[in-house]
Amino acid sequence: MGIVAANPRGDRYGQGDTPRRCPLPAADSTGPTDARSRKLNATSYVVLGMLTYGPATSYQLKQRVAGTIGNFWAFAHSQLYDEPARLVATGLVSQSVEQGGRRKRTYSITDDGRKALADWLAEPTLELTEVRDTGLLKLFFGTHGAPEDIRQLARDRYESHRARADGYGRQRAEVEARADRWQMKTLELGIRYERTVEQFWKDFLDELDRDPP
Amino acid sequence: MGIVAANPRGDRYGQGDTPRRCPLPAADSTGPTDARSRKLNATSYVVLGMLTYGPATSYQLKQRVAGTIGNFWAFAHSQLYDEPARLVATGLVSQSVEQGGRRKRTYSITDDGRKALADWLAEPTLELTEVRDTGLLKLFFGTHGAPEDIRQLARDRYESHRARADGYGRQRAEVEARADRWQMKTLELGIRYERTVEQFWKDFLDELDRDPP
DNA sequence: CGAATCATGTAATGGGTTACATGATTCA
DNA sequence: TGAATCATGTAACCCATTACATGATTCG
Numbered sequence: 001m002g003i004v005a006a007n008p009r010g011d012r013y014g015q016g017d018t019p020r021r022c023p024l025p026a027a028d029s030t031g032p033t034d035a036r037s038r039k040l041n042a043t044s045y046v047v048l049g050m051l052t053y054g055p056a057t058s059y060q061l062k063q064r065v066a067g068t069i070g071n072f073w074a075f076a077h078s079q080l081y082d083e084p085a086r087l088v089a090t091g092l093v094s095q096s097v098e099q100g101g102r103r104k105r106t107y108s109i110t111d112d113g114r115k116a117l118a119d120w121l122a123e124p125t126l127e128l129t130e131v132r133d134t135g136l137l138k139l140f141f142g143t144h145g146a147p148e149d150i151r152q153l154a155r156d157r158y159e160s161h162r163a164r165a166d167g168y169g170r171q172r173a174e175v176e177a178r179a180d181r182w183q184m185k186t187l188e189l190g191i192r193y194e195r196t197v198e199q200f201w202k203d204f205l206d207e208l209d210r211d212p213p
Numbered sequence: 214m215g216i217v218a219a220n221p222r223g224d225r226y227g228q229g230d231t232p233r234r235c236p237l238p239a240a241d242s243t244g245p246t247d248a249r250s251r252k253l254n255a256t257s258y259v260v261l262g263m264l265t266y267g268p269a270t271s272y273q274l275k276q277r278v279a280g281t282i283g284n285f286w287a288f289a290h291s292q293l294y295d296e297p298a299r300l301v302a303t304g305l306v307s308q309s310v311e312q313g314g315r316r317k318r319t320y321s322i323t324d325d326g327r328k329a330l331a332d333w334l335a336e337p338t339l340e341l342t343e344v345r346d347t348g349l350l351k352l353f354f355g356t357h358g359a360p361e362d363i364r365q366l367a368r369d370r371y372e373s374h375r376a377r378a379d380g381y382g383r384q385r386a387e388v389e390a391r392a393d394r395w396q397m398k399t400l401e402l403g404i405r406y407e408r409t410v411e412q413f414w415k416d417f418l419d420e421l422d423r424d425p426p
Numbered sequence: 427c428g429a430a431t432c433a434t435g436t437a438a439t440g441g442g443t444t445a446c447a448t449g450a451t452t453c454a
Numbered sequence: 455t456g457a458a459t460c461a462t463g464t465a466a467c468c469c470a471t472t473a474c475a476t477g478a479t480t481c482g
Contacts, residue, residue: 041469042350049354059433069353072344076471081435083469102434102477114357121351121358125369128377129346129410131285135338136402137255140282141262142395144327145334150395156338164341181426182355182363189349189413196409197342200402213394254441272461289443294463296441315449315462 038090040116043075043083048092048117051109055096058084058105067171068183071164072190092116135160147213154208158201165194251303253329256288256296261305261330264322268309271297271318280384281396284377285403305329360426367421371414378407 040048050056050064061080084107087093092113098104109117135157142150168191175187253261263269263277274293297320300306305326311317322330348370355363381404388400 042345042347043469045350045354049350049357052354052357057434059435062433069350072342072346072349074341074343077434078436078472079470086469104434117354118358121354121362121366125348125351125366126373127347128287128373129285129344129348130287131342131344131406132255133285133342134255134340135342136285136399137258137262137282138334138338139395139402140399141258141265141330141334143393144262144265145331149334153334153338160339160341180356182352185417186349186353189352189410192409192413193344193406196405197402200405204398256441270462272463275461290462291444291464292442299441317462 038086040092040120042073043079044087044092045117045120046073046075047080047083047087047107048109048113051093051107052114052117055106055108057107061107069186071168087113150213151205151208154201154205158198158205161194161198161201165191165198168194251299253333255286256292257300257305258330258333259286259288260293260296260300260320261322261326264306264320265327265330268319268321270320274320282399284381300326363426364418364421367414367418371411371418374407374411374414378404378411381407 046065046069047061050061053064056064058077058081061084062077065075065080084093084095084105088095088107092110093107094110095105095107098106135153138145138153139150142153168187172184172187172191176184179187259278259282260274263274266277269277271290271294274297275290278288278293297306297308297318301308301320305323306320307323308318308320311319348366351358351366352363355366381400385397385400385404389397392400
């Protein structure tokens with residue numbers, strides 16, 4: 001059939017499939033049965049985590065995310081408006097609304113929020129890493145395009161990863177004082193990752209020269 | 214403020230912000246003004262690409278994805294039911310419905326579909342790679358948890374990436390005959406990536422032993 | 427003082443995840 | 455022949471993206 005594998009394992013579908021159902025609310029009606037429980041996702045923890053450095057508006061959250069985890073895990077800024085609002089509803093974050101003007105909202109993490117963050121950090125981490133790289137997808141389907149497309153792809157990707165690796169390198173120097181030990185480590189992984197991928201595309205380009213498609 | 218950077222650049226928000234607006238349909242009414250144009254996304258191209266290996270049901274698509282790109286870019290299986298249906302509406306895929314029984318649908322790529330795939334392959338690839346790794350997030354916020362959490366995290370992640378790298382290595386041998394050149398290359402990048410990350414966590418574990426938190 | 431950019435949001439839509447369902451096939 | 459697993463789908467909800475909007479501030 002000309003395709004790599006029909007081998008089992010390798011889907012995500014089994015991953016989160018354990019039916020961890022909540023016991024139904026059973027038609028009771030003790031008040032609003034408040035939505036104070038809600039499954040948190042990565043975005044939630046990013047917001048909670050960033051708020052541990054102090055209260056912030058959505059814009060400030062955006063700034064904190066940019067230049068740190070925003071480098072490898074990006075959001076639309078609207079998420080940093082939506083998610084804190086959800087967390088307020090859940091009681092993990094509180095807000096204070098500025099009087100007058102734009103009624104700007106400033107968010108703070110609550111004790112429940114700190115607890116939720118700590119619980120998450122203590123959980124085992126089983127999820128598989130996902131690498132969302134359009135270039136990889138294109139490489140996989142490379143036979144269905146023109147030979148020159150592949151070469152162009154390789155050049156683009158090489159440049160892109162090299163630029164990012166250089167950027168991280170510069171950032172490391174700038175940031176050394178402010179960042180804590182673990183934050184520096186994430187940056188180090190970022191650099192190692194980008195250099196690896198950069199090297200891959202470089203080797204690939206060389207191979208294309210030696211052995212053109 | 215104790216946080217890494219408030220440096221500019223590093224958000225995605227500027228990325229896709231060029232207002233590439235379609236000229237409004239201008240209230241004409243030449244028939245259904247069919248929704249035959251639609252911005253395709255990565256899922257679309259995965260489906261189109263997989264269909265170039267021959268017609269398939271959603272389940273067969275799922276199998277083709279698992280063990281190849283599903284390794285690094287996973288979907289819920291329901292997407293492989295939804296997306297082909299959308300592509301049929303766009304005319305890039307055709308379907309034949311089995312008579313009787315479950316009325317199983319088999320999808321094929323159309324000429325327009327092949328064209329769309331080829332166009333995509335010819336486009337420059339500017340998107341930045343996103344690495345969605347919960348472990349990295351936890352590492353970044355490590356100070357807010359217990360010291361033992363970090364160590365556990367490192368052990369978990371080390372194991373996980375080692376297992377995946379081993380898996381890829383085995384897969385490479387099995388698959389060598391069936392896979393084409395570019396497909397093998399994606400596997401090679403996968404291996405390099407996993408080995409790099411495995412090594413990172415290993416070094417980190419060693420460092421934690423030498424210099425405990 | 428006007429233009430650009432910063433800062434702060436909202437609305438609409440589409441898409442992805444989760445859960446629910448159930449027929450078909452295999453195999454102990 | 456019953457249990458397990460394969461195969462096939464649907465529905466609801468949540469979340470993410472995209473576009474729209476506009477007040478505030480800076481700066482030439």
